[in-house]
Amino acid sequence: MDRTTLEKLGPYAWRIPQTGSMRVPAVIYADEVLIDDMDTKVAEQITNVACLPGIVAAAYAMPDAHWGYGFPIGGVAAFDPDEGGVVSAGGVGFDISCGVRLLTTNLSRADIATQQEPFAHELSRTIPAGVGSRGRIELDEAEMAAMLAGGAAWAVAEGYGRNDDLERIEERGTMTGARPDLVSARALLRQRREMGTLGSGNHYLEVQSVAEIFDAEAARAFGLEVGQAVVMIHCGSRGLGHQIGTEYLREMALAAPAQGIVLPDRELACAPIDSELGQRYLGVLRAGVNCALANRQILTHLTRGVLERFFPGVRADLLYDVSHNTCKEETHVIDGRARRLFVHRKGATRSLGPDYPDLPPALTAIGQPVLIGGSMGTGSYVLVGDARSEAATLSSACHGAGRAMSRHEAARTWTGAGIQKELAARGIIVKSPSRRGIAEEAPGAYKSVERVVEVAERAGLARRVARLAPMICIKG
């Protein structure tokens, strides 16, 4: 990205001044290295977001921002319904409520190492992953409606997990306001065989070990210590979310002119929050969020089953579950006034500092876990929300490393077998039905997650708590 078009606000923040049809400025959080590496399309896309009706404060790009569709991946924007604000299907994307959850265990890295290959094999047999895989759970119409209304709470009531999981999930496991009755028959059909499936691409289930602690107090509060084994699950709302995204992107893009909305990019498809279309999308979106929460809950249950078979009596507690593709109604203080806003985070993670009422009681004093997935060969991170992120980014932080290379180029550069062998030599077992998929997800195809989380910390978005090293990666 050309720095000459930006105003430097500090070592980790850059502003695109409000010009032309922008309603607010845009702010990008990055150091000089990340900003130089960032695609010019990020500036273009975040500038377009700043043009949308009812946007408040600024359009924000996180340190891992990269070229997306409509919004950049790593984009955050909040809209005020009282000022004609919009809800945008393009601002959420196809993978509604894609997110990450982390299970802490009372196992050590050494415990896993003793049975690493058979344990990995059993996980790969149990967790349906990849294109063409089928979930073991098929829901009838009434069960599907209950799942879409209840989310993870539905899953727990059906026997997939524990009651105490729910307080460790955003919205306590259920996004209220869902309208399963408005979800299309096509979206329901697309989900029919996909409950409890991982998906493909950058979605994964990883067994990791805690390699490094940065913040001892937060690590204690999160139940993390060096050498401990943990499980990270990254996936979303599967076919149902993809179909909802498809349908509402089209409808909102075509309806925008009649609603008086000028879209700088049709992919920013949106509708006024208070319109019939806006309200209908919110109801369906929330059903999609519940689908993702239920899906990750079922995968958690399946994982616990495998853990129990290999390590009888093991504990696997949910540290937290947080989405990074979503739109949520939240209250934020803007210019000294509390305002009800609809905050879009597309490839960005909510990052609440201490004392927020939404936090589970055990985490109130320390803040929200911010879970950052890296690539399958590098580390992932647990961060904790920094109170300063409220003023900086409406309590948001990064979500991952971001790609440095296209899938096509990665598949030409590496082979899946070569990556598997290279990672095996480093003690990391990768299981996937697709060698090409492994090559496309090669660690070298991703940017350095280390720099992204360092910059997030220095910019006051979230503090590093622990680095997690992969041991087993189940990919689609």
Place this chain on the structure above:
Amino acid sequence: MSCAWTHFPHEGDVGVQGFGADPAEAFANAARAMTAVLVPLDQITANEAVEITCEAPELEVLLVDWLNAVIYEMATRSMVFGDFRVVIDSNCLRATALGEPVEVVRHAPSVELKGATFTQLRVARQEDGRWLAQCVVDV
């Protein structure tokens, strides 16, 4: 000879381009480009036919609808398609998608197609007279 389809780079997802003597041929080739993201086309046996129809107010939206219809049929039928016959008449599309059921071991599909986007969306006649149909597909 010029290529019938290709991919263009996008940081997180994938861009698909189809070319042809008319929009219908360009649309068919854009769909080939898209399904080739999943499985190399020479590994797909085109022995089952699925009929697809779409209608849109303009040609570019029709391309998005068409690619999304292909994604939907593949997802709900657990199929992969390797060939397409497309007819377009006044922004109405009728097509036959040819393929077979996904076999995870044999096809080893690399990544799921989530949806076709309006990003880099273009349907236009080029200077050489051939038609181009392109957009970014979320994977």
